[in-house]
Amino acid sequence: MPRGTDALPEGLDSAGLLAFRSRVLELGRGLYRDLPWRRTRDPYAVWVSEVMLQQTQVARVDGRWQRWLERFPTPGALAQAPAVEVLREWQGMGYNRRALALQRAAQEVVRLGGMPRDERELRALPGVGPATAAGIRAFAFDLPGVYLETNVRTVLLHELFPGEEGVPDARLVPVLREACPADASDPACDPRAWYYALLDYGAELKRTLPNPSRRSRAHVRQSRFEGSHRQKRAEVLRAVLAEPAGVSAAEAARAVSEVEEAAGRPALGAPEVAEILAELAAEGFCYCTNNIWRA
Secondary structure: OOOOOOOOOOOOOHHHHHHHHHHHHHHHHHOOOOOHHHHOOOHHHHHHHHHHOOOOOHHHHHHHHHHHHHHOOOHHHHHHOOHHHHHHHHOOOOOOHHHHHHHHHHHHHHHHOOOOOOHHHHHOOOOOOHHHHHHHHHHHHOOOOOOOOHHHHHHHHHHHOOOOOOEOHHHHHHHHHHHOOOOOOOHHHOHHHHHHHHHHHHHHHHHHOOOHHHHEOOOOOOOOOOOOHHHHHHHHHHHHHOOOOOEOHHHHHHHHHHHHHHOOOOOOOHHHHHHHHHHHHHOOOOEEEOOEEEO
16 A cells, blocks of 8 residues: 655545556556566576566567576576676677676675575675666565666556656656555565566557657667677677687687678778777676687
């Protein structure tokens, strides 16, 4: 039930908040997606799914999540794995730094003796922000929190802020804080069911309407990946990971240039690739010995 409504949008009282929650739960039940990571309450498995789903389509995660858990079934297995193997398994998921942060966090979880439940302790883990922490709490432990991501924003903007532009998250957070069920006493209306309903209703809205989340102040149009510097970095790292014995900058340039030319883009020279390799090395992705680059 509502725990204080002073910060709610104008016109949304306790009764309106409960009606909103009931509507979302009802719609969510009809739109429920039986995704693989929803069939577990293992906090590590839930955590991996949350990291993978950041800025990544569900269809790409389904399959890769299962394979990751086969390769690294526990935080301990991930913590002890060579970083190069972690990066190799992550290839194709984008944002390689997420994989290294996940491994560093797994090492901390092992040190702590298990996955924490406390929000502050979760957010102290490398790479775990407010949404990831809230997702772990809701989906693994059925604990309340503010799980604010793009599908959730979509629902709030569509239902409670129609027609408004540039809505800041500061206006959405109180709604989630008050609307989220306080405990798991009612399985039909607990934090886990609540956020699944929001996610599934939001996905349907984005599929059938012009994306309402674009009216959020937090919305950032994602830059084009193909041909970008980020895409070239990914290809250079892939070239290094593909050769356990290591590659020179010239060899990496040849491998990347094949990809670029096949896509109708100019080839990369060894000096440009060397600069990218230096960037990657500074971030801990690779290192150089005697002009040979290894991950």
